[in-house]
Amino acid sequence: MEALRIAVIAPVWLPVPPPGYGGIERVVSLLVEELVARGHDVTLFAAGGSRSSARVVSVLEAPPVIGDPDAMADELFHTLSAYLHADEFDVIHDHSGIGPALGAMLGDRPPVVHTLHGPWTPLGRRFAGLVHDRVHLVAISRAQVQANGAVRYAGVVHNGVDLAQYPFCPDKDDYLAYVGRASPEKGTHLAVEVARAVDMPLKMAVKRMEEAEWEYWEKMVVPVLRGDEEIHEQPPHALKWDILAHATATLFPIDWPEPFGLVMAESMACGTPVIARPMGSVPEVVVDGTTGFWCDTVDDMAAAARRAPTLDPLACRRWVEERFSVTAMVSGYERVYRRLAGSGTRRPYDDGFASSAGGGASGDRPSPVHSLTASIRSRSLE
Secondary structure, eight states, rough: OOOOOOEOOOSSSSSSSSSSOOOHHHHHEEEEHHHTTOOEEEEEEEEOOOOOOEEEOSSSSSSOOOOOOTTHHHHHHHHHHHHGGGOOOOOEEEEEHHHHHHHHGTTTTOOEEEEOSSSSOOHHHHHHHHHTTTTTEEEHHOOOOOOTTTTEEEOOOOOBBGGGGOOOOSSOOOOEEEEEEESSSTHHHHHHHHHHHHHEEEEEEEEEHHHHHHHHIIIIIIOOSSSOOOOOOOOOOHHHHHHHHSSSEEEEEOOOOOOHHHHHHHHTTTTTTEOOOOOHHHHHOOOOOOOOTESSHHHHHHHHEEEEEEEGGHHHHHHHHHHSHHHHHHHHHHHHHHHTTTTTTTTOOOSSSSOOOOOOOOOOOOOOTTTHHHHHTOOOOO
């Protein structure tokens, strides 16, 4: 099959792949590497410091600081720089926040695919309502689609993980794991309470970068800590994976409609079941009683932690292999790309979900100009 010229626009806030926290950037990295391996001509527009086997264009030497007054201008400059070269690609895959507004002006030449990585907020619903008939929205779970039926979708493609990176560990140690942001919607304090209720050690890999995260930590988490928790601040991936792999179970006590929850897939890839509240995509990602447990309360989660050793680690791993692998994710996106790039006109999405179909690509196509970075920087007023 003929290779496609694909532009992938990453958020500007972190390099690809991220050194620590950065779920979107990890997904973007896996997507780009597999697309290149399948023979596509890929250009990645990403923050300074990004690394890839694709052609990398970084118009900013370093990621902007979140919260800086100039950050919005930097984000716009990064994203607009990619769209100024739109006519050099067969399809643009946008993962940024501002991008769909720019893509909506292209008239589907080329088609713009935008992955919905975040939850539905009032502002997000309003924004998507303006652009959904001009760009091709891809949801990362069926739950995300069901949460907003007012917009048109190009498909559903679950996030994927590279199984080769996650050590499968059938033998578990006697502790619970928590991986995620320090925030009320992630239920960080509830994870501590569950570990206390079941009297098990707790190992935590947490992100506490922003002021709101520290405020929540000090107000809600610190008061319930026992003092014997093992807390790691955005550890290297290898340590995070080791924490997940050897845990009896991973706690995911969310209090919001999580669009996907990459940690759940990462944990199960290691053979570790997930104990989670059945909100958002959880019922779609975790099989209750097989790869984890759905629980509403701290007491229920504590009881589930006691039952976790009865679950088969291999069943957890195989579930991820079947549903949430890189192969499944990239094949889903390839299917969307080819349908849109090959049609010449917008066609409705009509087959349910684009989660695991498609295949590799081969063939030669002319590459986009190799002076993208120099060309873009020449437009800068700096």
